[in-house]
Every structure is written in structure tokens, then in C-alpha cells.
Amino acid sequence: MTQESPDDLSRHATKMAKKKAARDKIMATKTDKRGLIIVHTGKGKGKSSAAFGMIFRCIAHDMKCAVVQFIKGGMSTGERDLILDKFSDTCEFHTMGEGFTWETQDKSRDIEMAQAAWAKAKELIRDPSNHMVLLDEINIALRYDYIDINEVVAFLAEEKPEMTHVVLTGRNAKDELIELADLVTEMELVKHPFRSGIKAQIGVEY
Numbered sequence: 001m002t003q004e005s006p007d008d009l010s011r012h013a014t015k016m017a018k019k020k021a022a023r024d025k026i027m028a029t030k031t032d033k034r035g036l037i038i039v040h041t042g043k044g045k046g047k048s049s050a051a052f053g054m055i056f057r058c059i060a061h062d063m064k065c066a067v068v069q070f071i072k073g074g075m076s077t078g079e080r081d082l083i084l085d086k087f088s089d090t091c092e093f094h095t096m097g098e099g100f101t102w103e104t105q106d107k108s109r110d111i112e113m114a115q116a117a118w119a120k121a122k123e124l125i126r127d128p129s130n131h132m133v134l135l136d137e138i139n140i141a142l143r144y145d146y147i148d149i150n151e152v153v154a155f156l157a158e159e160k161p162e163m164t165h166v167v168l169t170g171r172n173a174k175d176e177l178i179e180l181a182d183l184v185t186e187m188e189l190v191k192h193p194f195r196s197g198i199k200a201q202i203g204v205e206y
Contacts, residue, residue: 035164036182037156041139041173044187045205051134051167052079059087063131066092066124070117071137071170073097077206094120097137114146125160132165139170142177149174156180 004012038054040047058065067083072095083093096117097110118141124133141147153176160166168177178184200206 034162035160035166037160037180038165038167039139039173039177039181039184040167040169040187041171041178041184042187043171043189045189045192046187047169047171048079048136050185051136051169054132054165054167055079055083055091055134058132059083059090062090064090064129065132065134066130067094067134067136068117068121068124068138069093069095069097069136070114070141071097075206078203092124096120097141110144111146114141117141118147118152122155122159125155125164125166128161128164130164132167134167135169137170138168139173139177141170142174143170143172149176153177153180
């Protein structure tokens with residue numbers, strides 16, 4: 001490793017001090033706090049994983065939260081098992097879906113379950129004691145019009161308590177939802193092991 005000269009170290013310190021002063025000035029203007037509408041979408045992995053990361057942050061801070069899974073069926077997952085076993089007093093967990101449409105092969109049943117999940121989601125969001133509510137894979141239910149996007153947008157805009165965060169995951173988020181959201185992250189697919197014949201694995205996918 002090259003030894004830095006005293007002049008180099010001094011210039012670096014001066015440069016970093018200027019950056020810190022500029023950042024502190026920007027941060028001083030960020031004083032507002034409110035509940036956010038957060039969307040994780042895109043073809044890449046990690047949408048639900050990132051959302052559960054925020055749920056676990058809430059749990060770590062002893063903040064009440066809730067999860068509604070719109071599509072995933074009864075298969076055991078690490079997040080659900082851990083929350084139900086250890087943190088059910090802090091986080092309500094509702095798996096309302098029965099799997100993807102190609103698994104159930106019953107569109108009317110899928111619509112019925114999605115509507116039931118949306119009803120539970122509204123109930124949990126309306127409860128101001130919930131700091132965060134995760135609507136896992138709701139974007140898939142919206143994509144197939146199992147739930148009316150206009151109803152979802154109107155509800156979030158008009159009925160969500162001011163300080164409640166709502167996280168919505170799944171591919172192909174509707175434009176109306178993206179427009180409403182405060183924070184939108186699109187996961188980009190670069191490589192995926194499934195394309196190389198590797199199946200979903202415990203600890204990675206579930």
C-alpha cells in the first residue's frame with residue numbers, strides 16, 4: 001500500500017470536511033416525517049426479502065407491524081415461521097393466498113382469496129397502532145385484476161393513517177401505484193440460478 005504524504009492527507013481531510021458540511025446543510029432541510037407508501041417491483045430477486053428486512057427492523061424496535069401475503073400459499077418460509085414462533089405479539093402474519101394461478105387453476109377462487117386478503121389488509125392499515133404493513137405480492141393480484149387498482153390507490157391516498165408505512169411487493173407494479181408511491185425500487189435481473197437449472201433453495205428463496 002502506498003504511503004500517503006502529509007499534504008495528501010491534509011487535502012483529503014479538507015475535501016471530506018467540505019462534503020460533510022454540504023451534506024449537513026442538506027440534511028438540516030429534511031425535517032418532515034410521515035408514513036410512506038413503498039413499492040418493490042421488477043423482475044429481479046429480493047423484493048419480498050427487502051420488505052421483510054424492514055418488517056424485522058420494526059420488530060427489533062418493538063414497533064407493531066403486520067404482513068398479508070396475497071399469493072404465496074401454505075409452504076413454510078423462514079420469515080413466516082420465525083415471526084409466528086417468536087414475534088407474533090409484535091407482528092400479525094396472514095397468509096391469505098393459495099399459490100399462483102397456474103397452481104390453483106381456479107380463477108374464481110383466486111379472486112375470492114385476493115379480495116379476502118385485501119379486506120384484511122385494509123383492516124390492518126386502518127389500525128393506527130401498526131407502524132408498518134407489508135402487502136406481499138399484491139402487485140401480482142393487481143396485475144391480474146383480482147383487485148381493483150383504483151380502489152387500492154384511493155384507499156391508500158384517503159384512508160391510510162398519516163404515520164403508517166405500507167410496503168407493496170411483486171412484479172409489474174401498476175403505473176397508478178408507482179405514481180402514488182413515495183419510494184419505488186425496481187429490482188433488475190442480471191443473472192438468476194434458475195436459468196442454470198438450480199431450484200429455489202432454503203435460506204435463499206424461502
